[in-house]
Amino acid sequence: MIRPFILVLVLIAAWTVPQRTQAEDLVTALSADMVSIQSNFTGTEIVIFGQVSRDLNTISRRGNYDLAIVVQGPAQDVTARRKGRFLGVWINRDYERFRDVPSFYAVASTTSIGDMADRVLLDEYEIGLNHLNLAITGSSDVPLSERDDFRRAFLRLRQEQGLYSEQRESIEFLTESMFRTSVSLPANIPVGNYTVESFLFQDGVLLSQTEAELSVAKTGFEQLTFEMAQDHSFFYGLIAVILAMFTGWLAGVIFKKD
Amino acid sequence: MQLYLPIAEIPVNMFLIFGMGGAVGFLSGLFGIGGGFLLTPLLIFSGIPPAVSVATVTTQVVASSASAVVTYIRRKAIDLKLATVLLIGGIAGSAIGVLLFDMLQAVGQLDVVIALSYVTFLGTIGILMLVESVRAIRRRRTGAPVQTRRPGQHNWIHGLPLKVRFRRSKLYVSVIPVLGLGAGIGFLGTILGIGGGFMMVPALIYLLRVPTSIVIGTSLFQILFTMSAATIFHAMGTQTVDIVLALTLMIGGVIGAQFGARMGQNLRGDQLRLLLALLVLSVGLRFAVDLLLTPEDLYSIAITKGAGT
Numbered sequence: 156m157i158r159p160f161i162l163v164l165v166l167i168a169a170w171t172v173p174q175r176t177q178a179e180d181l182v183t184a185l186s187a188d189m190v191s192i193q194s195n196f197t198g199t200e201i202v203i204f205g206q207v208s209r210d211l212n213t214i215s216r217r218g219n220y221d222l223a224i225v226v227q228g229p230a231q232d233v234t235a236r237r238k239g240r241f242l243g244v245w246i247n248r249d250y251e252r253f254r255d256v257p258s259f260y261a262v263a264s265t266t267s268i269g270d271m272a273d274r275v276l277l278d279e280y281e282i283g284l285n286h287l288n289l290a291i292t293g294s295s296d297v298p299l300s301e302r303d304d305f306r307r308a309f310l311r312l313r314q315e316q317g318l319y320s321e322q323r324e325s326i327e328f329l330t331e332s333m334f335r336t337s338v339s340l341p342a343n344i345p346v347g348n349y350t351v352e353s354f355l356f357q358d359g360v361l362l363s364q365t366e367a368e369l370s371v372a373k374t375g376f377e378q379l380t381f382e383m384a385q386d387h388s389f390f391y392g393l394i395a396v397i398l399a400m401f402t403g404w405l406a407g408v409i410f411k412k413d
Numbered sequence: 414m415q416l417y418l419p420i421a422e423i424p425v426n427m428f429l430i431f432g433m434g435g436a437v438g439f440l441s442g443l444f445g446i447g448g449g450f451l452l453t454p455l456l457i458f459s460g461i462p463p464a465v466s467v468a469t470v471t472t473q474v475v476a477s478s479a480s481a482v483v484t485y486i487r488r489k490a491i492d493l494k495l496a497t498v499l500l501i502g503g504i505a506g507s508a509i510g511v512l513l514f515d516m517l518q519a520v521g522q523l524d525v526v527i528a529l530s531y532v533t534f535l536g537t538i539g540i541l542m543l544v545e546s547v548r549a550i551r552r553r554r555t556g557a558p559v560q561t562r563r564p565g566q567h568n569w570i571h572g573l574p575l576k577v578r579f580r581r582s583k584l585y586v587s588v589i590p591v592l593g594l595g596a597g598i599g600f601l602g603t604i605l606g607i608g609g610g611f612m613m614v615p616a617l618i619y620l621l622r623v624p625t626s627i628v629i630g631t632s633l634f635q636i637l638f639t640m641s642a643a644t645i646f647h648a649m650g651t652q653t654v655d656i657v658l659a660l661t662l663m664i665g666g667v668i669g670a671q672f673g674a675r676m677g678q679n680l681r682g683d684q685l686r687l688l689l690a691l692l693v694l695s696v697g698l699r700f701a702v703d704l705l706l707t708p709e710d711l712y713s714i715a716i717t718k719g720a721g722t
Contacts, residue, residue: 194657196417197424232718236521239710244704246525252717308712342417342424373419380419384652392648395472395656396641399663403479406667 178210181355181363183224190340198342200368201226203263205353207332221264221271221356222326223282226338226369228252228259228318229347232292235309251305254292258345259318260284263325263336271356280364284310284321299374317341346371420464420655427661429687434473434665441477442668442673444689445629447608447636450535452662453688461658463524466512467606468504468647469662470655471640474608476663478637478714479668485630492581492627498588499613504638509596510603511646518651521715528700530605535697538611539642542690549683582631584622588660590620595635603643608636611693 176376180186186202203224232254239248268283289306297305313319326336349369349411355362373381384391416427433455441448448469450488456466485491517523573587595617611631617623623631648654677685 192417194417195415197415208431208560226700231716233714234521234717235712235714238708238713243706244525244529245706247521247713250521258716305712309714312710312712313716340416343422345422377417377419384420384648384654384656388652389645391656392645392654395648395654396475398656398660399472399475399644400479400637400641402660402663402667403476403481404483406476406671407480407483408567410667410671 178209179220179355179362180227181365182208183351183353183365183367185351185367185369189353190368190369192346192372192377193375194377196342196377198340198344200337200339201351201391202335202337203351203353205334207334207355207363209332219265219357220362221266221366222334223262223264223268223271223354224336224338225258225280225282225350225352225354226261227257227350227352228261228345228371229349230255231258231259231345232256233309235305235312236309237305249297249301250299251295251302252292253309254290256287256289256309258347259340259349260287260313261322261338263322263338265324265326265328265334268321269293269322272359272361276359276361280352280354280361284319289334295371317393318343330363340371344371344384346373391400416657416661417467418655419660420653421461421658423460424476425461425658429616430658430661431665433459435669436665437479438666438669438675439676440669441676442670442675444586444673444675444685444692446689447474447477447610448666449602449607449609450531450605450609450693452666452697453606454531454699455524456658457527458699461655463527464514464518465651465655465658467527467604468651469659470606471603471643471647472642472656472659473652473662473666474602475637475644476659477642477666478608478610478633480667480670482630482633482637485633488630490621490627490630491548491633491634492579492631495576495579495582495584495591495623495627496500496631498577498591499595499631499635500638502592502597503599503602503635504642505592506596506599507603507639507643508602510600510643511650513600514647515606515650525704527605528704529600532697532704534601534605534612534699535693538615539690539694540698541615542611542686542693546686546690548681553681553683574621574689582621582627584621584623586621593638594620599639599643602636602639603646608640610636610688 179304181204183203188200190199207220232252233256234250236247236250238245241248260303262268262283277283281287289309295296310319326334328334349367349371351367352364354364414427415424417424420667433452437448437452437455440451452473453466453470458464514523517526573589575587575589576585577588578585598613602609610632613636614628616627617628617632646655
């Protein structure tokens, strides 16, 4: 007799009490926190698991959740160049420098990104390739009307290299609240600290977000070689020369003409 | 089998690289050349970044010339004094080359300079060799006497000051052209990823009139050490020497060279030079086509700062 009454009370309370901002909680976990690059590295895939959990006093909302998961690599400056004819020869002429753009950017989502939220919100969190902030540095000779060409070319080339990608409907809900997606990291990814940001939307409202870290590093021989080349470049060069001379000499001895 | 290159930061097919090294090694054994001018373009065309290709081939040239230098030392067919003077010029030229290389890379004009230089030098040398070898073949067919070196014949080079005697080469010549030649070839070699033997040998014969018996050994000796210096300069300056790539190439190269050298013994010198001329010309032509035809993609991107530079 009393039970339905309490339930109604709870429902009314939930309805009238101002919504707490974090009624929905988003938790994610990565299949690996670290990607190690070794001599047999040809790219890999990371799996991202997650769960949407609700507060007990939050009522179930109508409609489905929309999720976007953004994997970003360390920032870098990139120069995009355009060839032009000069004395009959094709050479690089105009260029545009983009500052602090992600070296890797992959976004997985449950639906098409434009449908999840409005432009302002997507721009703010840089969700989706069209919402990436590609800031231009310094002075540029490129006329304003052509700047978009460089921007588009940059995004296109990055996508061709497999470094930028957008995969809609690639997040799979295993249960009502558990989801999973995988993001492939190509062989040419730069090393550094990556972030995996997950965003939970509903009806265009950002309900919750969370961030996880992923590090990509060379290990073993690859790391040793790379560090040597960077930090002890003279000795690295010397070793290369000695190795080459030894190989050449050895071949001369082995194949010595009778 | 895929192999990840620690400096180029891309995986490559190890057998493909090994095969390229072997094929170029075969040709270098056949023609008695370093093969850098073939190997660098091959690597560039197969997707290795131009900077890594050039720097790494300088290391590969060290291996291929070391192998041959041993033989020439044994035969005492090297003018060490001449080689040392050439080498001094070569190291200076190489250092300037690396500085320019770095600068060109920063302004995004490295690729076009490499391509233009290849067109110019391979085009010129290729045509000269073609003409010379066709003449030689004709001469042989008609039985005309072969011109030999005439002692006492002088050109403007022999009028320059600071003369030094190079006993082994039976030369009394100014050090200026010798240093200049070394510097020029060291400079080009460093920028283009070539040993430059195919330029050095004719220059020594026709400009300085070094006896042909000593020319190849001396040229190889100078290339060995200039390219060693270039490797170290590249490692320090551009940091684009990929030791894994270099090792794969050089192992393929030294093996291929042995087979090439054996086959070369069965071919006539003028026929070899004709083939080599055609080969040189076709590489130059390939670069020319790339420069002149409208590129498939006008845009390109390069990382200038931060991760992955």
